[in-house]
Amino acid sequence: MQCTALLLIPFLFLSRAQGCEDRAVPAGGELRLLPKVLPQAWEVCEWTVALDSGTQLVIVRTSKDKVPVFKGRFSGRATFLPETLSLSISAVTQADSGSYSLRFETSSGLTHSQCFHVSVWEPVGQPHLDSHLLQQEQGWCNFSLLCSVPRATKVSYSWSRNGEPLGHGNLLSVHGDTEPSTYVCNASNPASWSTASISSTTVCFPPAAGVAWSYCRIKGVLSLLVLGSLVAAVVITHVLTWQQDRSQAVASLSQSTGPPGRDSQAARPL
Template identity: 55%
Template sequence: MGDFSGRAVLQWETLSLRISPVTAADSGVYEADFEDPSGHVTSMCFRVSVWEPVRPPRLEARVLHRERGWCNLSLVCTVPGAGDVSYSWSCTGDPLGALEHRPRLHLQVRGDADPAVCRCNASNPVSGSTASTDIAAACRAVASDFSWSYCTVKGLLCLLVLGSLLAAVAITHLLVQQRGPPPRSAPSSLGAG
């Protein structure tokens, strides 16, 4: 039995092969030869796929942009060391965005939204696993980290420019005072000679 020595047992009553323990390396195309009592041999090929259970996915919320009461964010769902995994999404509330069958999901959420939970389901033919996050909380967390609005930044820049102009006028005034008034030129006398 080659690579299956000690791991493979042929079960005649069901005409099946049991491999234990099985690993992903056991996937592949196999050929079996069957001989009937008259000596006629029939060959059959079959494909074996071995799937490992899906580990719990890692779900990360990345806020991309905040503007005018809306939060644009991206959810990224990954399964460490996974082979062929399918993804699906479900969300409570009313986030704007298409719930696609991809590991990445782009959404738009109102800044004052009630808690809204998005769930990532990662699955393969033998198992599935989920992870979830509150997207409204993720947007609020970023808003509290960076609370300066556009108007606040614009106001601070205007104050900085105004302060620079006042400093330039004051320095010019001081320099003129230190040098004193400009000298007057003496009247010239023209004499006849």
Template identity: 45%
Template sequence: MEHVILLFYISLFFLCQAKGPLECWEQAVSANGALHLQPEKPPQGWTKFTWKVKRDAGYHQRILTVEKNKAELFFNSTFLGRAVFQRETFSLQIRPVSMADSGVYVADFEDTSGTFTRRCFHVSVWEPVHSLQLETRVLGWKQGWCNLSLVCTVSGADNVSYSWSCSGDPQGVLEHQPWLHLQVHEDSLPTVCRCNVSNPVSWSADSTNITVASCQAAASGVALSYSTVKMLLWLLLLGSLVAAVAITHVLVWQRGPPSHCAPGSSGTG
């Protein structure tokens, strides 16, 4: 029985000591914006408080340290002029932030026994979405159907998500891609398609109106363009042949007609 009780206390001891991975709050912020971090209520008996950050390099960098009974505040030099600390709430504000400020931010409360109580924030910095462009490309007109492609592009932002929505019932699949392939029938009403581009901190949208008339005109323009290029090529070939014949006649005329002499004559008077 004593062995069972001893085994129980040993198991309870290791169970209390075992700790899982530190859970972090997810927080996204826009580049050149302000990052605001605020831990929960501090534990009783804390003596020292520290903010630190772990970047991609894999090591913790101290941002600031403050002691309970002292007025001094020790800032890391890389955050001087950008970081503001509020003693009342233990909050940290960094302005402006850059892409390099992404990382895991930890708030450490230390008590007299050296025990730490931690609050963790996983911060990701994103470029805002801007300069959205929506382009319509008509691919052709066949048997009353207009085949077209919509292309939605943004500049200066990475890892964005795309979504599409169209009025009516156009033939096509609304995929989460920067492009959309559609078929619009000649009997269809005007179709309005909208592209939405977003990331965790911002979004932008644009729409375009697709009509059968504009689709036919664009398709005719494509066909006309092809016919024009074909005609120009034929004219170029014909012009080359005419130029070759003309050059040949000029060379023959410059050499003059061939001379004819009677047999046995010397050609002198």
């Protein structure tokens, strides 16, 4: 007996020193707990839970050659696989959060346990984006973006621009000559995440009459208008000059020839 007790001490100490492995699962999803250490031969296996509410329950206790039986709140939701000693629970709720422990005994009488700290989180909903134009001058646009998930708690937010991470900063600046950028807000908790996006043209250069006008595009249009005006002025000047020269030529020709029929009457005999 003393020898057996001495052999048990390292296993008990290891079990207490390991602590619990953290697991996060979304509400309504499936919880899967797979032990990292599996015995070569086990005789008795037991899954228990200490819920965050303070209730302690035995989920399943079974022998190697018996069919596992589940009772209470986990009946109809839990599945036990003897080959891997794994436990699965479907349709979890936040009330299922707690510390889940696996304890098994080998044929030699040794015991071992593993622990999982499970937290059930509500899935992150669709984020809502708010944009605020701070300053716009000399082609530069300074703006801020605010991302939030209504009625959500313990949600973290991060930003990216065209796929490049921006961290948690939401004070941004963009120039009108640059290509439009897409800003993405990622809202997440330990169990799920959701995203929302917005374009820089929506904030700084909103579309007018269905066309988005940037600073570069406006400058190009004004240049074309000026060039068109110069070309039109040259053409009009050329046309007016040609018409004036033609009018002068016709007038000179009329004065040199005189009225038609005047010379023939003077030469007719009396």
